[in-house]
Amino acid sequence: MNQLQSRNPLPRETFALGSIPLVEGDSVLEARRKVHSLAALVAGDGLLSTRLATVVSEVGKALQRLNHQARIEVGLCARGNLPRLQLDFVGQLDTRSLGYLQSFFDHLEKDAGSGGLFHRVSVELTSTGVDTATLGRLRAIVEQKTRDQLLEEIQSKNSELEESLETLKRTRSAKDRMESELNIGRDIQMSMLPLSFPAFPEQGEFDVHAALYPAQEVGGDFYDMFMIDLDHFCFCVGDVSGKGVPAALFMAVTKTLIKSRAANDLSPASILSHVNSETAEGNDSAMFVTLFLAILNLQTGEMVYSNAGHNPPYLMRNNGDMERLEKRHGPVIGAMEGIAYGEDSTSLNPHDLIYLYTDGVTEAMDIDGGLYGEPRLRERLAEADYPAARDAVEDTVDDVWRFQGDASQADDITIMSVRYHGAVTREGETELTLNMRNDITAIGAINKEFNVFAEKHGVPSSVQRRMNVCLDELLNNVISYGFCDEEQAGEHEIELHFRLLDSELVVTIVDDGKPFNPFGNDPPDTCLSVEDRPIGGLGVHLVKNFMDKVHYERHGENNVVTLHKHMDGENEA
Amino acid sequence: MDISTEQIDSTTVVRMSGNLDTNTSGPAHEKLDALIEQGNTHLLVNLRQVAFVSSAGLRILLATAKRLNGTEGSLKISNLNETVNEVFEISGFNSILNVFTTEEDALNDG
Numbered sequence A: 001m002n003q004l005q006s007r008n009p010l011p012r013e014t015f016a017l018g019s020i021p022l023v024e025g026d027s028v029l030e031a032r033r034k035v036h037s038l039a040a041l042v043a044g045d046g047l048l049s050t051r052l053a054t055v056v057s058e059v060g061k062a063l064q065r066l067n068h069q070a071r072i073e074v075g076l077c078a079r080g081n082l083p084r085l086q087l088d089f090v091g092q093l094d095t096r097s098l099g100y101l102q103s104f105f106d107h108l109e110k111d112a113g114s115g116g117l118f119h120r121v122s123v124e125l126t127s128t129g130v131d132t133a134t135l136g137r138l139r140a141i142v143e144q145k146t147r148d149q150l151l152e153e154i155q156s157k158n159s160e161l162e163e164s165l166e167t168l169k170r171t172r173s174a175k176d177r178m179e180s181e182l183n184i185g186r187d188i189q190m191s192m193l194p195l196s197f198p199a200f201p202e203q204g205e206f207d208v209h210a211a212l213y214p215a216q217e218v219g220g221d222f223y224d225m226f227m228i229d230l231d232h233f234c235f236c237v238g239d240v241s242g243k244g245v246p247a248a249l250f251m252a253v254t255k256t257l258i259k260s261r262a263a264n265d266l267s268p269a270s271i272l273s274h275v276n277s278e279t280a281e282g283n284d285s286a287m288f289v290t291l292f293l294a295i296l297n298l299q300t301g302e303m304v305y306s307n308a309g310h311n312p313p314y315l316m317r318n319n320g321d322m323e324r325l326e327k328r329h330g331p332v333i334g335a336m337e338g339i340a341y342g343e344d345s346t347s348l349n350p351h352d353l354i355y356l357y358t359d360g361v362t363e364a365m366d367i368d369g370g371l372y373g374e375p376r377l378r379e380r381l382a383e384a385d386y387p388a389a390r391d392a393v394e395d396t397v398d399d400v401w402r403f404q405g406d407a408s409q410a411d412d413i414t415i416m417s418v419r420y421h422g423a424v425t426r427e428g429e430t431e432l433t434l435n436m437r438n439d440i441t442a443i444g445a446i447n448k449e450f451n452v453f454a455e456k457h458g459v460p461s462s463v464q465r466r467m468n469v470c471l472d473e474l475l476n477n478v479i480s481y482g483f484c485d486e487e488q489a490g491e492h493e494i495e496l497h498f499r500l501l502d503s504e505l506v507v508t509i510v511d512d513g514k515p516f517n518p519f520g521n522d523p524p525d526t527c528l529s530v531e532d533r534p535i536g537g538l539g540v541h542l543v544k545n546f547m548d549k550v551h552y553e554r555h556g557e558n559n560v561v562t563l564h565k566h567m568d569g570e571n572e573a
Numbered sequence B: 001m002d003i004s005t006e007q008i009d010s011t012t013v014v015r016m017s018g019n020l021d022t023n024t025s026g027p028a029h030e031k032l033d034a035l036i037e038q039g040n041t042h043l044l045v046n047l048r049q050v051a052f053v054s055s056a057g058l059r060i061l062l063a064t065a066k067r068l069n070g071t072e073g074s075l076k077i078s079n080l081n082e083t084v085n086e087v088f089e090i091s092g093f094n095s096i097l098n099v100f101t102t103e104e105d106a107l108n109d110g
Helices: A025-043 A046-065 A095-105 A132-143 A147-170 A174-191 A244-262 A268-280 A374-383 A389-404 A440-456 A461-481 A538-546 B025-037 B055-069 B082-091 B103-108
Strands: A005-007 A014-022 A070-079 A082-094 A117-126 A206-213 A221-229 A232-240 A289-297 A302-308 A314-316 A322-324 A344-347 A353-357 A413-420 A430-437 A493-501 A504-511 A549-555 A558-566 B002-008 B011-020 B042-053 B074-078 B098-100
Touching: A014 A025, A014 A132, A025 A046, A025 A070, A025 A082, A025 A132, A070 A132, A174 A244, A206 A221, A206 A232, A206 A389, A221 A244, A221 A413, A232 A244, A232 A353, A232 A413, A244 A268, A244 A289, A268 A289, A268 A302, A314 A374, A322 A374, A353 A389, A374 A389, A389 A413, A430 A440, A440 A461, A440 A493, A461 A493, A461 A504, A461 A538, A461 A558, A461 B042, A461 B055, A461 B082, A538 B055, A538 B082, B002 B025, B011 B025, B011 B055, B011 B103, B025 B042, B025 B055, B042 B055, B042 B082, B042 B103, B055 B074, B055 B082, B074 B103, B098 B103
Parallel strands: B011 B042, B042 B074, B074 B098
Antiparallel strands: A005 A117, A014 A070, A070 A082, A082 A117, A206 A413, A221 A232, A232 A289, A289 A302, A302 A344, A314 A322, A314 A353, A353 A413, A430 A493, A493 A504, A504 A558, A549 A558, B002 B011
16 A cells, blocks of 8 residues: 555644545445545546545444444645645544454554544545646535435425424415415425536536526426436426425425435336325325436436426437427326326437426516517527537526516526536446357356456456356346247347446346346246246346346347446455 | 266265356256266265356256155255355255255265
8 A cells, every 4th residue: 555544633734625424324335435536536546546445435334333423524635745635534433343454554543542442544645636626526526415415404404494384374464474485485496406516527428507597476496416326317307386385395305206216216207107106195285296307328328218297308419400309208297196107218429418498488478478489499409509518508598588588587497408428438447348149158258258357357256256147147048038039049149248437347238139127027938838938037036136236128129237236345255 | 067076985976167057057967967877876066166056057956956855865065165155045045955064074964
């Protein structure tokens, strides 16, 4: 460890970047991810960042075992000519529980406690230089909110709301009451939006911008955007019927349901169906929300979307063509229980731009009561060539303001734009692509080639062997049952893609066989004799147990199976 | 997949090396069947040199165990590495098959 050093607690001149909590399992993972991003940004060294992130995991887990509240203070300090990233682990920690990590802390100083307990450990990472832009990105990484923090925020918003409602009850006049209720509603609405842009400076695959201009009286617009995992970006725009506190609450509930469901569900149709059944149940006030939600696969550019009664967005292709995603996949959310929403997908090319908006844009009125209208928006977009997502939002909003003139704003105006830049090879990322024929005897060679790749990049052998089992099972499945026609043996190509990033191994298997979800409960294949049918789902059961996450989707003519495996805590044995 | 055998008292020790997967399970099954047909009814399969076993491998071990149980014979399995042991645990084969830590343990049993 040349660059990782431990030393006395707290340097004299630290430029604080904020702190990252280390409380429960999820927060350790969050912290790990953040520290990895920070270290990669500052030191530009993928391997070192991964090792440092592992330290965070281990320290985090140790702290968790001891059930102590702990956090990592992140700062930059100047020692010598170069800035250094400094991480202070703050919390009561038993050094003995760190085991093999002890060597990272060889010259450890304890600033409190005895008997192997210390309160603060500092780890420094030397940087080659940090400019203001990088500083902003570092801050943004530290400040990203965890799911727990979001939940806490919602809770504290709820209590603020209760207070406001108390005030409201005491307000005498009906007019005052109404105004005050609208204000509270607007406060809740605005406080739930992600407002700082650039929102995901560390994601080179896309840029996104959004703006919401609340109307004085009516309106329940909202938008949201978040990363589901390293490869999937989810974004949505919606419009809640009604106004004031009830609409704002309905929006808060909808937004929370979307986010929590999307954490484990990559299908917009399934997310909308779930959110609908949750909100429609016991919805006495008959409120509803129009919603467009999309999930963009940053690696492939595949965007899957579902539209529940919302204005169809525009898609501006990089060649100047403009499309409208006209398809509606179901009624508004919350109106009726038991709706199964549909979804569609489209492939984004680098520099394609998607433009989402609410009806406040097209229904903006000028002083004579004329509507801004769809044709004017379409024309504006068709003529433009926006360099970034932000330009699309700002240009069209400006045009609406010009049109509106001195007239008052009738409804909330919300615009979101996402520009896809294409897949990016990230810091510390390594990949391997292999192709094979649908020939059973070729499986062994694939496993061998994967093992060479895995060996070279330090994948623990226990992970290698498990992946070997999974590949054997899944490839056998595809080759034996994916292609009905016996004569087609060896005629099809199966593509395998391995990616190693931040100690996560992601494997994608693509085949052009008939639609088959190995993780679902598909009916048995009737084109096979009884002898040839798979014996139960034992192989798939093994795969599900060995991997952290498995996913299937049908992309056009292809089956795409994705496997995720974290390598934290895996031994080298 | 390489397979060697050694007779120790009444037990035929079958030492496999390689992987017991989709492609190697067929030949391994044939070898085990051939041994049984030659009258070897007490088999001990030592997996020390086997890196991983997939469900195809589990199937032939199960088929062999069933066949031997029907003929008063027995199948024992030993020396599972961490991954193979996990496969046995996840699939429940740990409780179906006679699994031993070492070859010695297996030979000394019963």
